[in-house]
Amino acid sequence: MKLGILGGGQLARMMALAAHPLGISxxxxxxxxEPCAGAVADVIRGEYDDLRSLYELAQASDVITYEFENxxxxxxxxxxxxxxxxxxxxxxxxxxxxxxxxxxxEKLGIPxxxxxxxxxxxxxxxxxxxxxxxxxxxxxxxxxxxxGQCVIRTAEQIEAAWAQLGGRPLILEGFVPFDRELSLxxxxxxxxxxxxxxxxxxxxxxxxLYKSLAPAANTGEELTxxxxxxxxxxxxxxxxxxxxxxxxxxxxxxxxxxxxAPRVHNSGHWTIEGAACSQFENHxxxxxxxxxxxxxxxxHSGLFNLIGHRPDFDSILERSGTHLHWYGKEPKPRRKVGxxxxxxxxxxxxxxxxAELLLRHDFAIR
Numbered sequence: 001m002k003l004g005i006l007g008g009g010q011l012a013r014m015m016a017l018a019a020h021p022l023g024i025s026x027x028x029x030x031x032x033x034e035p036c037a038g039a040v041a042d043v044i045r046g047e048y049d050d051l052r053s054l055y056e057l058a059q060a061s062d063v064i065t066y067e068f069e070n071x072x073x074x075x076x077x078x079x080x081x082x083x084x085x086x087x088x089x090x091x092x093x094x095x096x097x098x099x100x101x102x103x104x105x106e107k108l109g110i111p112x113x114x115x116x117x118x119x120x121x122x123x124x125x126x127x128x129x130x131x132x133x134x135x136x137x138x139x140x141x142x143x144x145x146x147x148g149q150c151v152i153r154t155a156e157q158i159e160a161a162w163a164q165l166g167g168r169p170l171i172l173e174g175f176v177p178f179d180r181e182l183s184l185x186x187x188x189x190x191x192x193x194x195x196x197x198x199x200x201x202x203x204x205x206x207x208x209l210y211k212s213l214a215p216a217a218n219t220g221e222e223l224t225x226x227x228x229x230x231x232x233x234x235x236x237x238x239x240x241x242x243x244x245x246x247x248x249x250x251x252x253x254x255x256x257x258x259x260x261a262p263r264v265h266n267s268g269h270w271t272i273e274g275a276a277c278s279q280f281e282n283h284x285x286x287x288x289x290x291x292x293x294x295x296x297x298x299x300h301s302g303l304f305n306l307i308g309h310r311p312d313f314d315s316i317l318e319r320s321g322t323h324l325h326w327y328g329k330e331p332k333p334r335r336k337v338g339x340x341x342x343x344x345x346x347x348x349x350x351x352x353x354x355a356e357l358l359l360r361h362d363f364a365i366r
Contacts (some may be wrong), residue, residue, distance in 0.1 A: 001288050004028065004061030006048060006076070008035025010265050010327040010336065011067035014272070016041040024288060027060045029053055040227060048075050048102050064289045065287045069095045069262055070142060086190075086241035086287040091262035094238070098171045101259060108233040111256045113249075114174035124162060127172040128152075134175035137161045138166060147207070151175065163269035176256050179248035182216055185268040185279050186231040187243045187295070189286045194235055195295045197227045197275060200267050202247070206365055208334065212267045213301040214274060217347060221291045226255055234260065243268070243283040266305065266336070273323050273343040274301030299343060300350040304357075306338035308366030315360045316340055321353050333366060 001024045005012045008030030016026040017040055026041040033179045035043060042060070046053025057064070057079070064085045066076070069092055076089040094104050098115075116127035118137070128135065133155065139148035150161040153175075181204065185197040198215030224265050231246055245265030247258040268279040277285075277293025285292055309331050316324045326338040343355065344350035 001025075002060060003284065003288060004029070004057045004060045004064045005037070005041070005067055006057075006064065006071045007067035008032060008037040008043060009067055010036055010329070011034070012037035013040055013327060014063070014269075014325075015067065015264065015278045015284060018278060019039055019284045019288075022281070022284060022288075024284060025055060029057045039328055041187075048072055051078070054079060061236060063287055065283070066092075066135075068265055084287075087244070087262045088239060088241070089246075090318065091238045095260055095262050096141055098138060098259070099169075099178070102171070102232075104237075105257045108230075108237060110230045110233065113176050113256060113258075116172045118170040118172050121162065124166070124170070124172065128158065131172055131174045136173045136175055137165055138171050138173065139165060140171050141169070149207070176249040176251060178251050180216075180250050181258075182219075182227070182248045182250050182255070183212075183265065183267040184227045184231050184246050184248070185243060185265060185271070185295075186228070186235060186246070187279070187282045187286050187292060188235040188240050189292050190241050190289050191293060192236075194216070194232050195282070195292050196231065197268065197271060197279065197295045198297050198366050199224055199227055200270070202267050208307060208336075208365055209266050209305055210307075210363065210365065211305075212301075213271060213347075213350075214301045214303075215297050217330045223250070223253065223255065230255065230257070241275055242286045266339075267303075269325070269339050270301035270303045270341050271295075272325070273341050299345045300347045301344070302342040302350050302354050304340045304342075304354075304363045305336055306332050306340065306363070307336055310337065311340075311361050316357070319353065319357055320355060321349075331366075 003026045005028045008028035012028050028037045028041050030045045079085050097235045102112050102115050114131050116257050118124045134153045137150045152161050180203045181281035183200045188194045200212050200214045203211040243264045245261040249256040264279050271278040276296045306312050323341045329337045331337050342353045
């Protein structure tokens with residue numbers, strides 16, 4: 001079978017690596033000269049809205065998927081008229097616009113922060129009065145890794161936030177005083193079977209994912225069941241096929257949806273070493289019509305992102321239970337260039353290994 005992937009970054013690279021043992025070859029479409037997935041997959045260089053490039057990808061594929069949610073919906077629909085595209089283009093449409101996404105969650109009975117659509121300064125001021133401070137002003141589209149958003153904690157910060165983001169479609173969200181950030185990675189196949197990985201606890205720094213711990217501690221059966229129920233509502237409503245990630249704020253017993261990603265997700269990278277079947281393999285299995293693998297955790301895992309710099313590989317690899325994934329990308333400020341996974345038999349062992357690793361290596365975002 002031949003799998004086409006829109007996007008040639010590290011997520012496509014890890015998908016292709018997972019596909020190879022299954023006898024599935026991958027071709028990526030990417031506008032870059034040397035996408036990092038090109039080391040393990042065939043590459044078509046072209047823009048995502050170039051019909052000749054899309055046609056070439058369609059000719060080289062039996063099924064199409066994508067590695068990021070900013071693929072133009074029209075292009076995904078054009079491909080879907082010619083061959084299967086999973087997840088469906090409707091999932092892209094929901095996830096690309098934060099107002100559409102929040103309304104979608106509300107329709108399904110999934111809790112969200114208070115929010116308001118903001119197009120003008122008058123709407124901004126009115127929404128601030130209704131939602132109150134602190135609040136978060138975000139662009140409706142194309143925001144990721146902390147980009148396109150401002151936290152407004154005091155009245156003195158209002159003008160600066162509007163000066164930075166005003167003049168485009170925005171969303172104002174109430175700030176959630178959460179206990180911690182969690183995410184759930186789910187997968188659904190073509191027949192509607194759903195499986196769920198354990199909840200993951202995440203730590204963000206400067207808007208970027210810094211660390212994930214899996215399974216998250218002290219989640220309890222009730223919280224896990226609620227997260228899975230909410231995710232299954234999304235999967236079913238969209239007739240979804242593939243891996244889906246939903247990021248949550250936990251406020252005591254409550255789960256409040258932050259956002260969803262219709263793709264494999266950074267907070268699920270630990271599954272390569274830490275789960276019976278990784279998120280990447282399960283995504284490939286789902287979109288290619290193969291049986292799903294087990295989503296059970298194997299021990300306890302920790303993940304650190306490598307952002308903006310190349311570490312000393314020896315200092316990482318010499319530690320037992322530590323696994324390095326280097327994406328083959330040139331380090332640049334705020335660019336994800338790799339990750340490190342710690343795999344252990346217990347949470348205490350994982351935390352001990354992490355502490356030892358941090359003594360030797362600085363995982364600060366650069």
